[in-house]
Amino acid sequence: MMVPTTHALLIWLLFLCGLEETVQSQRGHCTGNQCFALFQEPGDFNEARKSCKDSGWQSLMFSSEHAEKLLKSPLRGSYWLRNSADGSAEKPAAGGQTCRCISASEGQNFTVSWKPCLDTLDGFLCQFTLEDPCSGLQAAGDATVKYTYMPTDLELELDDSETFPPGTIAVAKKFDDKYPYSKHVCFSSSWLIAPWKCEVLGGGCEHRCSSATQSCVCPAGKTLQPNNFACADGPCQSNPCTGEGEECEVTQTGFTCTCKDGFVPEDGECVNVTICEKCEHMLCDKFNGVYKCHCRKGFRVSPHDPTKCEMNCTEIDCPAVCVYRNDSEPQCFCPTGYITTLSPNNSTPFCTDIDECDSGDDECEHQCANAFGSYRCLCDKGFKLDHNNYNCVPVQGPEEEVDGSGSAAPYPSPVSPHPDTVVPSYIRTGSVMGIAVFVALCAVLLYFLIRNMVKRCGKFELSSFKHPDIDIFYLQQVTTETYKRISFDKQFKSDSPTIL
Known part of the structure; x- marks a missing residue:
């Protein structure tokens, strides 16, 4: 099978090479009101005569005067010419007859001779008369x-015309x-x-x-x-616009970067606003340069479709969303992980969290911790959660150490089912720093307060105890008679006249 295939491929390559040579050898030359052309199509005289007329040319070339322009080196071979000046008197050649041809040899030596008309030559020369020709273009x-x-499906080079x-x-x-x-x-x-x-x-x-x-x-x-x-x-072919939502637009002076359909220019960037048209609650805001849907209170964006909203409950009990239709019983809806219940008076439908850990619906291998609307799995000491967040695998190597204490964490912390309720690490770090700064300021203020009080106490004097005319009184128990006598003496002294 290899030999025939290789042989066929070789023949096909030779055919393509011959075809390329044929196209390149279609040469023409025009002067005055006459045009001449060379065709490299092997055949006898009758085939050459017919092909010449079928190509739109009037007849085979008779004079070899312009053959030099057509039979350029390194072209060699023999080509049919017309037998007589009057081409119309020519009849199809028969066996035994000879016809005119021109042969080109190496060195551009041309020879006109006669050969049997039924011989196969390398091609033929044609000519026709021009009408309304153009002169050379002034470039x-x-x-x-x-x-x-x-003229038809041919392509002739006329550069020397x-x-x-x-x-x-x-x-x-x-x-x-x-x-x-x-x-x-x-x-x-x-x-x-x-x-x-x-x-x-x-x-x-x-x-x-x-x-x-x-x-x-x-x-x-x-x-x-x-x-x-x-x-x-164009300049856009190399895609110079690489920004999100940008596309290249060709201008007269070059190109410009514009926003694609569904994007709007904001602050020098193309922002996607297509999602805003699909938001279920028709609420849409830009977060970090990207428009996103958000939902009304009591709902959250669905993790399965960023344009949809689903009920969200962060407590054990939440009011159910009910649809009332005439006198029929209301149809109530609860978030995933909740079940519809009634209040004690059987009037208000509520959504109550399902404790998957208590009901045995969890898939945890070791331990289960209930969460609002879901649950999470925990592992015993020396184990950690596998990638599926249900199974536990042994902790190996340095992973057992936590905070450098050398003891294994009893319950590795899995991802919370409610990421929005977890306090980011940077907020926890900021809180610690804020408390530390506050304590430091309080310590500084307390220091200056005590220092000021010490200074003031050092200068404090009990002047009332240092007064020279101070009277000291002592309390003494007396009888009634004594009290009357003292009172009488005091009254007598006060009634005595003043001696000057």
Whole structure:
């Protein structure tokens, strides 16, 4: 199987190489009102004569005067020519007849000879008469012009020509430029610059011609070059806009970064607002530059759908949400992990937390701790929770030590079922620092207060005890008679006249 496959692949490669050589060898030359072309299509004289007319040419070439322009080195081989100047008098060749041909050898030596008409030669030469030809295009500056003529499905190079048939495409390009300078088509002895009418060869547009505007348009991601017919990779092709929700938009001066549909510019960034249109409670705020849905009191955002809200209860009992329909019994709803119960008077429906640990509905391997609406698993000393948060695996190595005490934690702390109720570590750290600062300030104030009191006490004097005229009284028990005598003596002294 290997040999035939390799052989077939070799034949296919040779065919492609021959096809490429055929395309490259389609050469033409025009001068005055005559055009000549070389076709490398092997065949006998009759096949060459028919192919020449089928290609839109009038007849085989008769004069070998212009063969030098067509049979350029390193081209070699033999090619059919017309037998007589009057091509119309020519009849199909029969066996035994000979027909004219021209042979090119190495060194560009051309020889006209006669060979059997039924022989297979390398190709043939054709010619036709021009009408309304164009002269050479006057290119601007140092631009060079490449001429191509495509009468049917052929493509002939006419670079060495002096005149050009209608329909010839002339492309002018400067040496250092990446894209052509201009593009023209020969029409009625004049050169029309692209884009011309869309009905004629697609207006000369590289991609597509718009009949509404008679102009060239380019596909998405590409821009129209200044020559107005060629398309090139635009500045957005390398995706310079890398921000969230940004997209590149081509402008006349280059590009600009804009926000995609569903994003709005805020503070120099593109923020997604599409989610706000889907929020169940129609509440939407921006968190850390991203819009997110939030819910009314008593609800929380569903962990399964960021646009939906579900009941949220952080206590053992919460009011149930009930829907009343006429005289039928109300339909009540509770959060996950809660069950509907009635108040003692059987009038108000409540949602009561289900103790999964007590009911045996938990899946914990060691211990279970109930939580509002859920539960969490704990492990015995020397164990920790596995990745499934239910099973316990032995703690190995340094993981047994907690806070450097060398003792194992009796109950490793699993993730809380209510992350929003856990105090972040940075808040705990801030609280400790705040308390420490407060205690330090109180200590400083107490120090200055005691110091001030000590200073004041050092200067304090009991002046009342140092008065020279102070009278000291002593209390003494007396009888009634004594009291009367003392009182009488005091009255007598006060009634005595003052002696001057």
